[in-house]
Amino acid sequence: MAGFPTLPKAWFVLGPSKKFGKEPTGFKLYNKKFVIFRTEDGKLNAMRANCPHMGVNLACGGKVKGNRIVCPxxxxxxxxxxxxxKIPSTNVIPEFAHIPSFPVEERHGVAYIWNGPKADYxxxxxxxxxxxxxxxAKPYEVHQTTSWFGPVVNAFDIQHFIYSHNRIPIKDSEYDLSQKNVARVKHFYKLVGKYWFEELLxxxxxxxxxxxxxxxxGNVIITKSTLGKFTNYMISYCTPVEGRKARTDLVLYRKKSNNPxxxxxxKIMLPIQAKLCQKIFQDESDELFEAIIRDDRLHPENDVMVSKYLNWFKNCHA
Ligand code: FES
Ligand SMILES: [Fe+2]
Structure with missing residues (x-):
């Protein structure tokens, strides 16, 4: 759809932190290749993969030396x-001898990258x-055959909640689309559901x-679902893969406890909740199989919030 980036400036999951050590590792985001490596000081680093000299991919044979990476x-x-x-046997360093680097973060044993020189937030x-x-928990993957922003649009698609998820709204949803980088929505509904575990819940x-x-x-969805005393905390990172294929990485959380x-x-519930959310999200993604979300194909009454969200989304990446 016009106005939407194929690879946005945003936060994405790199993978479990323990996957990245001193040995440089390759990482691909859509058509962009990165080299990820941990320097002597323990810090994680991300750079464009190809050496500015003759283009060798530093993830193949590059070596970490102190707090530097060395091209093979x-x-x-x-x-x-x-x-x-440093360039061996000369002090002449050409101006082009520079590799773009990218902000990285590590949290709860998961590594993240910002796709741009400096994070906007x-x-x-x-x-x-x-x-x-x-x-x-560790990240769990879900795969989509639609644009990377499709699953996020679902959060504003009330009619699909009712029709496909068997959820009955009990009062009007609340929206806040007034800020540039962050959008908020709150839904209140009666759970009828379609899964055995929904019945159990x-x-x-x-x-x-x-x-x-x-x-x-438009790609990081932070969801807190509360059902009586139970709260499910999940963050989803929607990531373009290639063409109209996308992947969503789900990270589940639970409040820490100070008793054994x-x-x-x-320890027991985190992977169980993650697996169930992966199943729900995969079904959610399969619902969107080959979906094309266009703002000239929205229903004037039913899709008002989808349309407003798409406007916010365009503005966010303008
Ligand atoms: S290709 Fe020559 S130093 Fe990397
Ligand atoms: Fe859905």
Whole structure:
């Protein structure tokens, strides 16, 4: 759809932190290749993969030396900001000898990259919550055959909630699309659902769900779903893969507990919740199989919020 970036400036999941050590590793975001490596000081770094000299991919044979990465072909050394610090047997450093570098963050054992030279906002988290009060699961993948922003549009698509998810609104949803990088929506509904575990949840915790979604940059969806005493915390990162294929990385969280039973419950529940959310999100993605979201194909009454969201989204990346 016109006006939407194929690869936005945004935060994306690199993978579990432990995957990245001193050995440089390749990472691909749509058609952009990166090299990820940990320097001697323990810090994680991300740079464009190809050496500015003759283009060798530093993820294949590059070596970490102190806090630098060294190209395997002629030994040029690059500092973590991408500037060339040394070329063997000469002091002449050409102006082009510079590799673009990218901000990275690590949180709860997961590594993230900002696709741009400088992040427009910090790695997002649940509103009014501190990351240190939570523990997180490893990322779980979901695959889509639609534009990367399709799953986010679903959050504003009330008719699909009712029709496809069997959720009955009990009062008007609340929206805030007034800020450039962040959009907010809150839905209130009665859970009828379609999965066996939804029935179980209903029996144990009740039927009324409050779903709060905070969307950063149109690709990071922070969802807090509350059903009685049960709260599901999930952050989804929608990522373009190629053509109209996309992937969403889901990271589940639970509030930390300071007693051993709570600790054990978290250890058991985190992967279970993550697996169930992966199943729901994969079904959600399959619903969108080959979907093309266009603002000239929206229903004038039913799709008002989808249309407003798409306007916000265009403006966010303008
Ligand atoms: S290609 Fe990297 S130093 Fe020559
Ligand atoms: Fe859906």
């Amino acid at each position: 072909l002629h030994g040029w050394e690059f500092d973590r900001d991408g500037s060339c610090a 910090p790695l997002p988290f649940f509103p009014d919550e501190a990351p240190e009060d939570f523990e997180g 209903r029996k144990v915790f009740g039927q009324i769900v409050e779903l709060e979604a905070t969307i950063w940059g 039973i709570g600790w054990l419950v978290n």
